[in-house]
Amino acid sequence: MTDVSNDKLAIVNDKPVTVDDKPSTANEKKNKNRTLEERIIIEKNKLLRFIRERNDYIRNLPETEKKAFIASIQNLKESKDKIEKLLLKKEVKEAKKGIDGLLFSFEDLPLFGKEYWFMKFTSDDDSRRQFFLTFGRSAGDIEVNGRYVENSRVINDRTDGYCVAWAYDGMKINLTDDPGAIEVENDRVTCSSKDMKADFYGTFPKYMLDISKNGEKICCLEIKEPADANYNSELSEFFRGLFGYRFANLYFDFRGMLFEKEFSGKCYAQKVIVIGPFIPWKWSRIIFKNGSVLTYYIPNIEIIGVEYNIHNSMEYYDAENRKLHRFRKAKVYEYPSEKGSKRWILTAEEGKVFMVTRSYCKEAFSFTKNFNFRYIENLVDVVDFQVELEDRIITLEETGSGLGMVEDTSGFVI
Template sequence: MIDINRIKRIWGTYSLVRKLSAINGPNVSKTLLDRVMYSSEALPLLGKEYWWFLFFGQDGEKPVQLMLLIFRKHGKKMLFNNKEMVLRNLGKNKFQAVTAGWVYDGKRLHDLGDTNAIVRIQEKSIVSEISGQKMILCGGFPDYRLKVGDTIDLNIKKANYLEDKDACGVFIPPFGMGWVDIFSDVDGIVLGRKFKGTSHLQKVVGATIFGPFHWGRIIFQNSSVASFFCLKTGKDSKKYFRRSLTFYDHENNEIIRFDNPKLKISKRKGATFLWIVKGKDKDKDFRIVLETYARKQFVMKGGGSQVYVEYAVTPRELSLKTRDRAITLDDLGKGVGTFEDAYW
């Protein structure tokens, strides 16, 4: 029997992706941010939905960094890091999914575990658990609180960035993904120690196959930000598409966007593991060398497969040249960020 209500809900998911794709930038309302963050959508075939929370510390040669993930997809089950996870809808804004996370404390990485958890979404909160610890995100843009048992307790506040939020998407029916990002300052307690730094909250929903990509975001001491993204045709492919490269020059209050950049991303193994990112368009040239200091891998199987590797990184070198000026790491101060390497 055809479930008309489910078809309507799936159509609503596609409508949301189309709406986010039409914005494709920072002009997103608080109402829409909260609506996307605090709801679960009906997932079509190849559908995926996840909440991804990332935090960078400010101090030390290897700053504290932590990540939390809530992930669900279309289907009844999946393998996540070789553990079978049951995926179930349990009513409106209640479902069984995967929760995972890690903390790098400045010296070593602590795995918070992979849990087949129940997730409940209410008007202004997401409640779940990870390895027996209650996990809750609550609040609304721009003020949130995130708590994980006695391990993590963070207050998330408005930051002074050139862009502190966005809504984006790609919609090519029957495929499409939409997402919102919230960039903030944060302080609180992590592993019993005071923590201060920056926060990136993201919610993603849509329908697409798993695929290879690179993504990175680096925040510098003077609040400037570099970000880049590309899809690839294979794990080791150098053919990139859906390329983007943006530098947010906080000191000069300028956003430098590369127009359909030519990207070249390579890795170098040695005493330290490096990622090297080069980007170029008709009048701009960018190069950054990222030194990795922590690594966490997730392997997902079921309805396709994906290996997703996160690297905690600090910039060793940076050069940005435009028609009228040049920027180096000396101008920006130290930085910290994440580099993602995902492949089939």
């Protein structure tokens, strides 16, 4: 493991602490725990109240509207069977068609529905350059970053939505943070905001992303299937009751130009449809210099009640051997640093995985609809890393430097 003594971090009783931290008194610990418990109870009661209000709302709908709402959910569930058959039969060509079908289409969103495209590009050099594009819509009025967006209705394959694009290229660069129009036509989805236009188009396994600002092209990227075809895409969905999600993920390579400079590395492109509230989660995706990838996803189980099947997952893709390793019981601890940036310590399976990341740039989002949901994208470097596999131990000496993003969320919104 790389020496992290300069960062004053250590693991004590399976919990990370700063080495120079003073021990808390019994009263301090008790007050801290009581505050946390009170906050969890408040947040949990908010969500349970929302579920009751949702049920009352549906129950009091006119019979015609009630039938239409339930039918729209049922249509989503029935299409699930088609995706499951593709995955179970491993009909690769048809599954890939399913990914394009999800990427380049609008879903008929029912009440509480949300639809988002998310693209993340991480450089494969030592520049720490990263680029992000997110756009989407909601099936109801919502406030995003203080801007009011009315209910998005699809008319002639076009709808209103919201678009955010930003980058880090030696400094933070904000490209757009505005309401915009989203249009789908054949194998292309286009998002246009006040002064920016983004075109994503193609067919599996090759896509293009072109972005212009004030009529000047600032980004042109070719996105293509990586050498290891076994780790390039994912198509999945889950429904429980009237809530659920569907998503398509692409784990691709990219090459092209950004701000008139060559830009290449690893791309993560996602299209996700969520029926229900946004709830807190912990998510990170780290790209190492040798092409290895570490990802974890941990929804916050303390505040969402018993209706949801929340899980804990962590994966490490070993690029050298082209093998995916899965780990259980991932835990993430968050700490401030002396310069005001944050650090995260990740552990899994009693120390088989250990990673320390440190933020160097961030972008914050807020969603408001009855409740508040805060979402922060933190760009991070890997300070320390070690993973124990069946036959060897891998550290930063083998993987090279690590770069990526940690998502920090709180609250919820319907």
